[in-house]
Amino acid sequence: MVDVPATDIAEVDVAVSGREGITAAVESLRSDGVVILRRAVDPALLASVSDMVIDWHERFLSGAVHNYSLGEETATRIPDIWQDAFTEPRELQGFRKWNVAGMDSRFIPLVDCEPLYSIIHGFIGPDLSVTKTQMLVLPPGCLDSPFLHTDAGSLADVVEHMDASPVMVSAQVFLTDLPSPGMGNFTCVPGSHGKRYPWSPDNPTRSQLGGPLGEDIPMDIRRQAIVRAGDVAVFIHSLWHGATSNASPVPRRSLILSYAKSFVRPYDYESTPDIVLRHGTSRQRLLFGDLGAWAFRPGCFYHYPDDYLKMLASDPVVGP
Numbered sequence: 109m110v111d112v113p114a115t116d117i118a119e120v121d122v123a124v125s126g127r128e129g130i131t132a133a134v135e136s137l138r139s140d141g142v143v144i145l146r147r148a149v150d151p152a153l154l155a156s157v158s159d160m161v162i163d164w165h166e167r168f169l170s171g172a173v174h175n176y177s178l179g180e181e182t183a184t185r186i187p188d189i190w191q192d193a194f195t196e197p198r199e200l201q202g203f204r205k206w207n208v209a210g211m212d213s214r215f216i217p218l219v220d221c222e223p224l225y226s227i228i229h230g231f232i233g234p235d236l237s238v239t240k241t242q243m244l245v246l247p248p249g250c251l252d253s254p255f256l257h258t259d260a261g262s263l264a265d266v267v268e269h270m271d272a273s274p275v276m277v278s279a280q281v282f283l284t285d286l287p288s289p290g291m292g293n294f295t296c297v298p299g300s301h302g303k304r305y306p307w308s309p310d311n312p313t314r315s316q317l318g319g320p321l322g323e324d325i326p327m328d329i330r331r332q333a334i335v336r337a338g339d340v341a342v343f344i345h346s347l348w349h350g351a352t353s354n355a356s357p358v359p360r361r362s363l364i365l366s367y368a369k370s371f372v373r374p375y376d377y378e379s380t381p382d383i384v385l386r387h388g389t390s391r392q393r394l395l396f397g398d399l400g401a402w403a404f405r406p407g408c409f410y411h412y413p414d415d416y417l418k419m420l421a422s423d424p425v426v427g428p
C-alpha cells in the first residue's frame with residue numbers, strides 16, 4: 109500500500125487565507141470531493157483533543173474499555189473487516205470509538221471550531237447537524253486491512269450532485285504528523301465523489317459489513333494524504349476513501365466528524381448525548397439535535413424557525 113501516490117490532493121492554508129481560503133476550500137470540495145485544510149485547528153484545542161485520544165487508547169490497552177462501541181448505545185454489529193479485533197492483541201488493533209462527544213466533553217468544541225465550521229455550514233447550509241463523532245488510532249504494526257469505501261451505511265450508495273447542497277460531509281482531524289506514505293495515511297480517489305462506488309457483483313445489497321472493501325480500485329488513482337497534526341481533510345461522503353497500513357514505528361491518531369442535513373438520522377447516537385446537554389453551548393446542543401424549548405414536533409428537522417437559523421450561523425471569519 110506504500111506504493112499509492114502521495115500527492116495531488118487540493119489544499120488550502122486557512123491560517124493565512126481567511127475568507128478567500130474558505131471559498132477556495134468549498135470550490136475544491138465541489139470539484140474533487142476532498143480538500144486538505146492546513147493548520148485548521150487551534151493549538152490549544154488540538155492539544156486537548158490529542159490528550160483525550162491518548163487517554164482513551166490507554167484505557168483500551170489496559171482493558172478498561174472495549175474497542176468500537178460494544179455494549180454501548182451504538183454499533184452493535186461490527187463489520188467483518190474488523191471482526192479479527194476479538195482475537196488480535198490489543199496493541200495491534202485499530203482502535204475505533206463512535207459517539208465520542210457522548211463520552212468526553214473535550215470533543216465538543218471541535219464541532220463548531222473555525223474555520224472548519226464556516227466551511228461546513230457554507231457548504232451544506234443552515235439545516236445542519238453532527239451525525240458522527242469518532243476517534244481512531246492505528247498503532248504501529250496494526251493488523252487492520254487497508255480499505256476504500258464511501259461513508260455511512262446505506263448512504264454509501266447515494267452519489268452527491270455538486271450543483272446543489274450535499275447531504276453529508278465528513279472531516280478527518282489529524283492529531284499526528286504523517287510526513288510519509290504508509291503510516292496509516294488517509295487515502296482517497298480525488299474526483300470519485302460524483303461516481304457510484306464500484307460495488308462488487310457479489311455484494312448486491314451494497315453492504316459495508318463484509319470486507320475489506322475497495323480491493324479492486326486501481327492503485328494509480330488513489331492518493332495518500334501527507335499531513336501534519338492540526339491539518340483536516342474535509343470530504344464529501346460519496347468520495348471513495350479509507351486508510352493505508354501503518355508500517356511506521358509511530359501510532360496514527362485522528363478524529364472524524366460527520367455533518368449532515370438535519371433530517372438525516374445520527375449515525376452514532378439516538379438522542380442528544382447527556383455530556384453535550386451539560387457542557388455544550390446552545391449551538392453545539394442544537395447541532396446534536398437538541399431543539400431546546402421548542403421541543404420536537406414532526407417537521408422540526410425540515411423547517412427551522414428563525415432563531416435556530418441564527419444560532420447555527422457561523423461566526424464571521426477574519427482574514428486577509
Ligand SMILES: O=C(O)CCC(=O)C(=O)O
Nearest residue numbers: 280293294295349350351
Ligand atoms: O482511517 C481513515 O483515514 C479513514 C477512516 C474511515 O474512512 C472511516 O472510519 O470511515
